[in-house]
Amino acid sequence: MTSLLDKARLMVNMHCFGRNLITASSSLPPVQLPAHKEAHFWYVLPDEVKSTNLLNQYVEILSPCEKENIFRMHGEQLKKRALLARVLVRTTLARYQMNCQIDPKSLKFRKNNYGKPEVDWQYADDWSLPPLHFNISHTSSLIACGVTVGSPIGIDVEEKQRKLKNDILAFARRYLSPHEVETLTHIADPELQRHEFIKLWTLKEAYVKALGKGFSASPFKTFTVRLRDHMEGGIHDPPHMICKIPDFTVEPSDGLMDLSSNWQFVLLELVGSHYAAICIEQDRINIGKEGIPINLTVRKTIPFVEDECTSATDNVVVIGGLTRLLLHDY
Numbered sequence: 329m330t331s332l333l334d335k336a337r338l339m340v341n342m343h344c345f346g347r348n349l350i351t352a353s354s355s356l357p358p359v360q361l362p363a364h365k366e367a368h369f370w371y372v373l374p375d376e377v378k379s380t381n382l383l384n385q386y387v388e389i390l391s392p393c394e395k396e397n398i399f400r401m402h403g404e405q406l407k408k409r410a411l412l413a414r415v416l417v418r419t420t421l422a423r424y425q426m427n428c429q430i431d432p433k434s435l436k437f438r439k440n441n442y443g444k445p446e447v448d449w450q451y452a453d454d455w456s457l458p459p460l461h462f463n464i465s466h467t468s469s470l471i472a473c474g475v476t477v478g479s480p481i482g483i484d485v486e487e488k489q490r491k492l493k494n495d496i497l498a499f500a501r502r503y504l505s506p507h508e509v510e511t512l513t514h515i516a517d518p519e520l521q522r523h524e525f526i527k528l529w530t531l532k533e534a535y536v537k538a539l540g541k542g543f544s545a546s547p548f549k550t551f552t553v554r555l556r557d558h559m560e561g562g563i564h565d566p567p568h569m570i571c572k573i574p575d576f577t578v579e580p581s582d583g584l585m586d587l588s589s590n591w592q593f594v595l596l597e598l599v600g601s602h603y604a605a606i607c608i609e610q611d612r613i614n615i616g617k618e619g620i621p622i623n624l625t626v627r628k629t630i631p632f633v634e635d636e637c638t639s640a641t642d643n644v645v646v647i648g649g650l651t652r653l654l655l656h657d658y
Contacts, residue, residue, distance in 0.1 A: 355632045356432070359423040360656070361458060362477050366623040367608055369483070370420050371472040371598065374409055377630055383408070385632060386415040389433040405468070413471050417464055419631040420473045421447060424460065444540040463537050470602050482538030482607045484530045485598070488523065496525050504528070505552040505581040527603055527648075528553060531593055534605035535578060538591065552579045553593075555648075575650050592622055595648030606649075621652045 362368050377383070387395060390411070398410045418432035438448040447460060458477045465472050465485045474483040492499055496518075500509045508528060515521040531553045536546045554577050576593040596604040608622060626639045638644050639653040646653065 356419055356423050357635065358429075361424050361460075362475060362625075363623065364478070365620065366476070366625070366654070367479075367481060367594075367606055368420075368475040369472060369596075369604070369606060369624060369626045370416060370475070370629055371470055371485075371604075371626075372412055372416055372629055372631070373470055373599070374405075374412055375469065377408070377412060382630075382633065383411065386411055389418055389431075390414055409466060409468065409471065413464060413466050415631055416471055416473050416629070417445075417462065419629075420475060421460070421462060424475070440540055442541045444537070465533075465537075465604075467602065470598065472604060474606055476608055479608045479610075480538050480540060481609075482534040482536065482540075483605065484533035484537065485602050485604045486526050486530045486533075488526065488597075488601055488603060490526055492522070492525075496521055500525060503548045504532075505549055507552045507554070507581070527595060527605075530603045530605040531576060531595060531607070531648075534593070534607040535591060538607040538609065550581055552581050553577075554579060576648060593649045594622055594624060594646065594651045596626075597645040597647055598626075599643045603647075621650045623654055624651045625654045625656050 359368075390398070394414050398407050398414070401407045401410060415432075418435050421435060422430045422432035424430075436448040437445050439445055444463075447462070461476045461479065461481050463474050463481050463483045465483050467485055467487050467490075469487065470485055472483055472485050474481045497509065497512060500512050504512075512521055512525055512528075515524055532548050532551075535551070535553070536548070539546055555575075576595070578591055590610055591607055592610050594606040596606070598604050606622070606624070624639065625637065626644045627635055628638050628643070629635045637655055639655055644653065
């Protein structure tokens with residue numbers, strides 16, 4: 329049976345794009361850039377994207393290299409997830425209005441020295457473009473993209489029901505810091521221990537990705553994520569919601585780095601089935617200060633079809649970190 333993406337690829341080869349489809353530039357509602365101390369978190373659920381015509385439209389906006397990489401993959405679901413990941417990045421970044429409208433197909437990307445993708449703006453030198461940062465993460469059932477301006481960002485998403493082939497403590501001793509292993513050791517209930525491990529792993533992934541250096545340059549054993557009681561007051565008037573639950577801090581485990589005061593975390597539960605961690609760099613002037621929340625807007629999307637702000641819904645539950653959930657209109 330021909331898969332959805334194989335059908336889309338066939339349509340690419342036949343040059344049949346666009347006659348009955350709205351154009352990419354006109355079908356993405358514009359979004360204001362994230363403000364100071366604000367992060368935008370976009371996610372898509374692959375199971376909700378079922379239209380062959382829509383997948384065909386997605387293929388159209390990719391670069392030739394991206395198309396080649398995707399169609400080289402084995403398995404329809406793997407191809408579909410890879411396609412959605414690239415499309416989520418392109419359509420999300422194209423929404424932000426920076427001097428003129430941006431076509432998602434025109435975006436160019438480069439990688440830093442450690443392989444983290446960055447936008448490679450191909451415009452005139454006199455453009456005054458903001459320092460836009462993004463990061464992407466995905467599981468088989470959820471794909472997410474985080475965006476900030478001026479502050480490096482790292483995100484990670486993990487399925488709550490993720491199973492580990494190895495014993496959790498044995499795996500933890502191999503990859504985590506001694507303090508983190510000790511914390512997990514004191515959790516007697518196996519299911520609770522598994523959940524706490526996944527949360528911890530998600531936070532550490534987000535931190536490493538925010539650094540932009542990757543796991544090889546920042547091994548998980550070299551730093552510790554600790555809980556820090558944080559009960560500062562905040563704004564409670566709708567639609568703003570302040571989370572006043574344990575915050576997180578990063579401490580070096582081997583003396584090689586000391587970045588513990590430069591980063592802030594948010595830990596979420598998404599759609600009841602995933603954990604999501606967001607890590608952004610703190611302003612230099614606010615390093616060491618407590619009580620300054622991250623402003624966070626969460627949106628679910630099917631690019632070119634629909635967007636939904638889910639910040640103040642049951643689909644988004646903050647379980648760690650000081651944050652203010654925002655509702656935004658376009």
